Amino acid sequence: MTGAWRHLLRALHLKTLSRWTPKTCSSLNAGAFWTSVTRRGLHTKPSMPPCDFTPERYQSLAYSRVLEIHKQHLSPVLTAYFPEPLLLHQGHMEWLFDHEGNRYLDFFSGIVTVSVGHCHPKVNAAAQRQLGRLWHTSSVFFHPLIHEYAEKLSALLPEPLKVIFLVNSGSEANDLAMLMARAHSNSTDIISFRGAYHGCSPYTLGLTNVGIYKMDLPHGMGCRPTMCPDIFRGPWGGSHCRDSPVQTIRKCSCAPDCCQAKDQYIEQFKDTLSTSVAKSIAGFFAEPIQVQTGFGRLGSHFWGFQTHDVLPDIVTMAKGIGNGFPMAAVVTTPEIAKSLTKRLLHFNTFGGNPMACAIGSAVLEVIKEENLQENSQEVGTYMLLKLAKLRDEFEIVGDVRGKGLMIGIEMVKDKVSHQPLPREEVNQIHHDCKCMGLLIGRGGLFSQTFRIAPSMCITKPEADFAVEVFRSALIQHMKRRAK
Template sequence: MDGETLKLRTQLARPDVSAEEAKRVLSDEYDLSGALTELGSQQDRNYRVDTDDGRFVLKICRMEYARVELEAQNAALHHLGVAPGAPEVPAVVSSLNGGEIVVATVRDVPYQFRLLTYLDGTPLTRRKHLPAQTVAELGDLAGRLASALEGFDHPGLERELQWDLQRAGPVALHLLSTMTDVDLRKRVAEAMVAAMRRVQPLMPELRVQAIHQDITDDNVVSSAEPDGRLVPGGVIDFGDVLKGWLVAELAVTCASLLHHADGDPFVILPAVQAFHAACPLTDVELKALWPLIVARAGILVASTEQQLEIDPDNAYVRGNAAHEREILDAALSVPFGLMEHAIHRVVGKGVAVTVPLTAGRLLPDVDPARVGIVDLSLLGAHLPADRWHYEDTEALLLQSAARAAGASATRYGEFRLTETRLLQARSPATFALHVDLCVHGQTAVHAPFAGNLGRRGEKLVLSTDGLHLHLNGVEPADPSEGAIETGASIGIVPGDPSALRFIRVQLSTEAEIDPPPFATAGQAEAWRALCPSPAQMLGFDCDAPLPAAGELLQRRQRHFARPQKNYYRQPPQIERGWKEHLFDVEGRAYLDMVNNVTIVGHGHPRLSAAVGRQWSLLNTNSRFHYASVAEFSERLAGLAPEGLDTVFLVNSGSEANDLAIRLAWAYSGARHMLSLLEAYHGWTVASDAVSTSIADNPQALTTRPDWVHAVISPNTYRGAFRGEGSTVDYVRAVSEKLEELDQRREGLAGFICEAVYGNAGGIPLPPGYLQAVYATVRARGGVCIADEVQVGYGRLGHHFWGFEEQRVVPDIITVAKGMGNGHPLGAVITRREIAEALEKEGYFFSSAGGSPVSSVVGLTVLDILHDEALQENARTVGDHLKVRLQALGERFPMVGAVHGMGLYLGVEFVRDRETLEPATQETAAICDRLLELGVIMQPTGDHLNVLKIKPPLCLSRESADFFAEMLERVLDDGW
């Protein structure tokens, strides 16, 4: 086939065959009838056929395509249908006369018809986001298909197609000549020239075999896992099968993935790794891969532009146009050398880049021993607690260190907290690929190696083979360009000798790279190879150690008892926090939406100062006499309803609930306790005994001691009785349980529950429930315990205590978590006669409960809650967030309900709003995806299908909106 035929094909519109006309051919040639639905295609016309005998695909092709090419497609399908390890593919259906290709005339125009079986499944293109596992599975599928086609041959494979990357150069020239968008044409042309320049010398060593050439997100059908993740399983559309470069099979697949990359081309790496494992590529093929991906991106965009000129009504092509622009944008976002290194590294063939030794020093007048190194990392001692995010922080710290030492420098290879950004869905570029120095004006700058000096914008660049030095902030010597020797003057730092000035030093190993100052964590290792450290030519150690989060996790698991779980399978290493934000060691900021412990926010300077001062004065146990314990007890009693005037101070909510149960035993003289199903109250023997959440303890319902009597949870959403009118039914259940105890003539010690169903996701109790239950319990001599550990202390916004919403006053209040803002602090507030009943068993003592430091922490938290109006913030921001979340329920059927109030909310996910089947696996996957988008979120409830939304009470409206937007994005794009 000659080039003119190829050019002709690129200008073909789809066959002009309507559904009714296709039905006639289907009936005449295959004796089939059914409903036809058009499927997308660029130059063919495809219809899905739904018949009583099953589903099929009717493919209609123009006569310009040789019959032998269609025979090759059919032969490939037959071959793969029996090839070991090959993915599932459609089967070819013969016509009534036994042929596999039918030529039929429609309105005097002949077309070629074929019928294939239909593969059920969902195309990957339906999901904007593809997780790494799905990406890897797609690469594996492409690799297995390529291996299965090895050795397959057919005369029809020798064909010329515009999609054949062997012909990308001439095809691009033709397509570009027809493009009317001048700017886009220039961009595509430059990309194609750069890509083909890299591929051309590799061509003789690229293996050729039969390939599908179009294994894309459109042409792979998938099944859904229980969590909703798509698993690639079958390959369709063999219209581009030909004899081509083996590596082109992977290049086409990877290019399609760039539509799902959110701008990060490194998203392809799991597919590369998996393809290579299934179908090993040579070093040359790996080197050609990224240029071929860029070439494919260019051809896609250029071809679409031309096709729309020819066939403007082609909705399939028009719908793909935006995707293909995204593919091109991602493909051109990074240098070729960067992706080449990343590709080799992911398949285990990474080569360490060696930097030539330099004979001279860049700043010979600066004493290396008198350079102050400024640590800007997450744990940097130089970073002020509340100034890490200020624009001038880096400069001020460098200047301060230079004044003290004579000169100062930042560190290379450091994840800088100063570069992080809050409320960002993408990881920020925080990894420093350069060194900033602060030196005095008129400091001499010399060439550390011989090379050619030139300008690149405002930078000076000194280049030799394999090494390029980039300098900012240097006034060049005269002449400022040309060849210079080692030690020759490059220039000086401008300014008066008494003034401090900044210069930036950076290296690169490739001439065409204009290196960025920072890289993202995901790209850091690849950029590190292209932009090595300048420490040698500076003469002092300015290299930061790399974090080892994975190694640290192994150490944790080696010695930290296994029942003490951590969030996430691959957790980020979190080492710092600020307000409602957490930071990992790579400078990634996360919005903390689960930390009800840190009620006033992370890193609060006022709390830090108060604790530091008290530690410097005194910390001991509460049996000593000091002011803070009296003040704190008084403040707590003042927050409780009248009559609850006595306070015990302990270390945690578990201890508080344990003590509350002991008080109920001591005061009532009875042993039996009433609790609710689905509840969690702690881990001590007594608090665990009244906890019935199977999410926390799968054996909870079968291992309760005989003194615990659990009643059905008053869950008005998915409980036995639903809606606000369910109060009487739930109260009756409590009465029936108590009547059983009455019949056994065994006394009741008390009843414990949360006033808002915290562990179930913030579900409110039915109206009047506690009023009725409290009265019934007290009538039998029992005491009523309000567990406010999670839901109290202003978190509900509309109430300081949760029980206020039910208009009751308990006999005992337990509280912890937020009252210490992460410091181990809990309390029991009760009436004096109940408290003093414990003395029958001896005195009570807690070593750290009520210590001077703990008391100061508690007082300071209360001051901050008041002074910063955090309960009011919980109300206003929480109400706003709830409205945002409820709006998601109008768009996404999986959002079954939004529970709670203030900043204790729960979003419950269901697979069916009628049956309320819990979407457990989906909820876990959603939380994992939210982590990738910068949000810390975890599931709760017995079915682990509720998002537990309980952030610090300082949560801003902007942060609440970010959370709602990220959740909407996950529900839109998939997980």
């Protein structure tokens, strides 16, 4: 998140649119790991915070049978983390339990989706209550839950963003937003940032600008990339340009309240407009942070776009909106919504069904009642500052960035070249964290960035544990490098 990003949008008047034992880690000698670390006097084994929840005994398919079925009948696309994929059994708030009863602190939240905690009691109760009343009815019939949810959600958004379309996933929401933008503008070209991920549907693959998702097949016509203001890897910006408690270590000539890099990024964007798109464009898709944001996770504001003083024409949301239940939404202005109805009849069989709306309402209530936005601000800032000390301590930690409970740690070969740390080395650090009971995510163009986005209910002791685990994994990695 950068000041340059905010000024880019303003200047062009474009709208933007979450019981451990080490026995599961058979590929790592856990005993040897801790002996080597403690012998060097660098660290001791991090002690996992307590949890007063006991999972049920796992009584389903054997692990070997799960692997066999997966190989025979599920997608052959390799997506599972770790050489020995985790077989998860149960969740409780910020904790996950595997089939052997091992406990993990979940700092990735199902790809930033479990916003208020796994199986949160209030969300569970709302789902169970509705399950016994009415599972489903399409929007050709009315039910009060969709209207109650629409009223609650719209109250959190500024005027004139008051018309809500409920759908099932983020990709579907972005698909619909693209259609809306084109129907309203009578134009086709849509711009998105390099490095952006907006989905894997045929439409949204055009907006997604990460090489591994691109195909040698026609997809996403009319979508054009532009440079993302990146003050760590990009050509401009530095230590005064980030809207975050932690700045990049790269120096720049900008004053604390005046980011000069914005002018260069604006000129680059003007070049995109002059060379790569039609004279009139349908829209510009942009993320406040180049991953999923919103629902209070950033702490300072409920919506990511508010951190940049930008009023969007369309907002898409998914992930944490349903705390893991398949749910998403597109919110827009009455004017744009009407332009869509003039072109086609939009209908979604499952969008806004009673179960989804009951769960969505409960999520909003929990965020407010438990002060989770404030907790994201306090605990997130606390953890960011501690992680920044690891960046100063280890040469391979190139950048720590983020806001609230949306944090990225970019791994590099060294701080001079900024070359990404090789994938196999990142894999090992990732695996070491898992073996100590911490689950974190991956991202970046080269899968070199660790993504930390726990449920918004986490505590400072849990943040301390996560930082200590990550530090221990880095220490062990530097020992391997020294051999």
